Amino acid sequence: MSHPKLTEVLHQDFFDLRPLADRLRGYDACFYCLGVTAVGLDEAAYSRATYDLTLVAAKAYLAANPSGTFCYISGAGADSSERGRTMWARVKGRTENALLALGFSRVYLLRPGFIQPVKGVRSKTAWYQAFYTAMTPLSPLIRLLLPGLATTTSALGRALIQLAVAGFATAIVTTRDINRLADTAGGANIRAS
Numbered sequence: 001m002s003h004p005k006l007t008e009v010l011h012q013d014f015f016d017l018r019p020l021a022d023r024l025r026g027y028d029a030c031f032y033c034l035g036v037t038a039v040g041l042d043e044a045a046y047s048r049a050t051y052d053l054t055l056v057a058a059k060a061y062l063a064a065n066p067s068g069t070f071c072y073i074s075g076a077g078a079d080s081s082e083r084g085r086t087m088w089a090r091v092k093g094r095t096e097n098a099l100l101a102l103g104f105s106r107v108y109l110l111r112p113g114f115i116q117p118v119k120g121v122r123s124k125t126a127w128y129q130a131f132y133t134a135m136t137p138l139s140p141l142i143r144l145l146l147p148g149l150a151t152t153t154s155a156l157g158r159a160l161i162q163l164a165v166a167g168f169a170t171a172i173v174t175t176r177d178i179n180r181l182a183d184t185a186g187g188a189n190i191r192a193s
Contacts (some may be wrong), residue, residue, distance in 0.1 A: 035124060
């Protein structure tokens, strides 16, 4: 994908972002959307990909942009107590807590439930994609009847931009909040392509 406002940076080791310090400066917001499934991973491996890597990126971004906004895609069910029975939820909750403690002027923890891919977005996990494909006909109905449960990739993108531009009343942003942000006047005028 090519766009005049898009700069692609190829980097080998995302656990060491020091070589990119100068390139990270001057940004109003960071949308941290990287994540892996917990399926098949033990807590140490999932924590490395979810907690450790997120904190490396957040600290690098904060150092380069002290007044910047950090938006983290977490997940519905994240466990802020860090003591629940579900491993992925504990790790997500620990990650959220660490981000809140870093000292960002604004940090948002988005907790979407079901995210329906739209506009050509496809999952690289085959069984996820099969599920999304099967759910496509029902997705609009689910979003209409259960707006607190489901959103789309497009709505998520518009909500992220709205958070960066206008902020939000709370750090934790639920699926229902994501859908409302996406539908706000500012968010409705933003078109993801």
